[in-house]
Amino acid sequence: MNKPNNTMYFETETQERIQKTLARNGLGSRRQIEAAIKLGQLSINNTPVQLGQKLSAGDRIVWKNRVWLVEETHSKPRVLMYHKPDGLVTTRQDELGRPTVFDSLPKIKGQKWLNIGRLDINTTGLLLFTTDGDFAHHMTHPSSQIDREYACRIFGEVDDDMIQRLLSGVELEDGLANFSDIQRADEDREGSANHWFYVAIMEGRNREVRRLWESQGVQVNRLKRVRYGGVFLPKNLLQGKYRELNDKELSILFEDSHYQPPASQLTVKSVAKKRGRSKG
DSSP: OOOOOOOBBOOOOEEHHHHHHHHHHSSOOOHHHHHHHTTTTOOTTTTEEETOOOOTOOOOEEETTTTEEEHHHHHHOOOEEEEEEEOOOOSOOOOOOOBBBGGGSSSOOOOOOESSSSSOOOOOEEEEEEEEEHHHHHHSSSSGGOOOOEEEEEOOOOOHHHHHHHHHEEEEEEEEEEOSEEESSSSSTTTEEEEEEEEEEEEEOOTHHHHHHHHOOOOOEEEEEEEEEEEEEEOOOOOOOOOOOOOOHHHHHHHHOOOOOOSSSEEEEEEOOOOSOOOO
């Protein structure tokens, strides 16, 4: 479906620091962009960029031997939900050549999908992607207090004392951690060594759910994320499939995560390769 072109050029007072604009559009982290500026690798309108310099619609950026045009857009971040299968890594390019979650995502002209958080290679379930780096940062920053919910199959006996310790907090190698909620998902079956639980957690540290359970002498042998903030993994979304959130779902997600989309923002569009050898 063709969407109306709401891009405006030149008739704008919207300005933004270059590292914020480029990072939000997926061209690198703010630290990477700041390092490139210090090395003199970026220019705006044929003038070397200074740290903290602001962009306006209509500016032309040269970096990495490419030319980008700065535009002002009036649109919400796009958000994609993806049902991650087992065996995929959450990275754009893997040094070991393993398949990544980005291999299956739809292509979008002039933009990139940015992952909101990660799932390790052996964890399945809900992964969110967005076109907006500011929104991705908001969703993953600890201060936003956005919880994630997982279905866990635990090998070993789990008693009430263990559950209370996991709720109160246990010391891991990278600091204190805890679940904000734990619910049994099945009835105790005599002789069964595996039990299902739903757990909620407010952080996204590396393998944190698994490490919390392992600290109590039990093992997670199945782990699936079923919710991220206000977004639930639909039962009809099969592994390896994706679906973009509609306007109603986006509104619920923004409200739940206390995020206010800007009325307008600057984006960059790749327009050409710079001829000859670029100094940037």
